[in-house]
Amino acid sequence: ARETLGPQAFVLRGFALDVVDALLPAIDQVVEASPFRYMVTRRGFTMSVALTNCGALGWTSDRRGYRYQPDDPETGQPWPTMPPVFLQLATDAAKAAGFAGFIPDSCLINRYLRGTQLSLHQDKNERDFSAPIVSVSLGMTATFLFGGQERTDKTVKVPLYHGDVVVWGGADRLRYHGVMPLKDNPHPQLGNRRINFTFRRAG
Numbered sequence: 001a002r003e004t005l006g007p008q009a010f011v012l013r014g015f016a017l018d019v020v021d022a023l024l025p026a027i028d029q030v031v032e033a034s035p036f037r038y039m040v041t042r043r044g045f046t047m048s049v050a051l052t053n054c055g056a057l058g059w060t061s062d063r064r065g066y067r068y069q070p071d072d073p074e075t076g077q078p079w080p081t082m083p084p085v086f087l088q089l090a091t092d093a094a095k096a097a098g099f100a101g102f103i104p105d106s107c108l109i110n111r112y113l114r115g116t117q118l119s120l121h122q123d124k125n126e127r128d129f130s131a132p133i134v135s136v137s138l139g140m141t142a143t144f145l146f147g148g149q150e151r152t153d154k155t156v157k158v159p160l161y162h163g164d165v166v167v168w169g170g171a172d173r174l175r176y177h178g179v180m181p182l183k184d185n186p187h188p189q190l191g192n193r194r195i196n197f198t199f200r201r202a203g
């Protein structure tokens with residue numbers, strides 16, 4: 001079941017469900033080496049999303065701004081390598097949405113708890129906007145806000161459930177988006193959290 005959000009944006013409902021049992025231990029392994037942490041924005045606000053990364057490049061933020069870097073600033077070590085099950089899921093999902101040949105070099109793992117939100121923004125720290133972004137949702141349901149090319153364009157609300165995968169590329173790559181404050185509605189397998197991971201070609 002492929003739902004259309006835009007000319008080149010698709011929701012693949014339940015696409016990750018049959019690999020969840022392999023994804024969870026892989027996430028634990030990443031988090032053991034590079035734990036979830038709360039980063040500070042350039043303006044000095046602490047984000048309500050906790051995050052970590054795996055792959056060659058990881059997204060970071062501090063008072064100097066947003067960027068991708070090869071090392072975890074907390075550990076001083078390279079980010080953990082991308083687990084094969086992650087990479088396979090990302091390339092399969094991209095292909096199903098019409099982006100064959102997508103090879104991500106970065107996976108940002110976001111953790112949402114009750115009340116966590118992500119305000120409207122564009123993803124534009126990547127070097128090349130021709131590659132899509134693949135986003136996997138696990139755990140508690142989130143309400144995703146999908147806007148347009150301008151911050152003031154109207155947004156539509158899209159529920160994202162456990163196992164859903166969304167792929168954005170091409171004309172839809174730079175659309176504004178965000179996540180509404182998460183409601184506390186525990187998930188049978190993941191409990192009071194939502195884990196989202198996004199695969200990108202950053203470098």
Ligand code: MD5
Pocket residue numbers: 108110118123133135146147168172173174175176177178179196198
């Ligand atoms: C999330 N994360 O649910 C979302 C999913 C982020 C972020 O937004 O930056 O970590 S990724 C959503 C996304 C990516 C690229 C383009 C668009 C949405 N879009 O055009 O709507 O934690």
Ligand code: FE
Pocket residue numbers: 121122123177
């Ligand atoms: Fe984003």
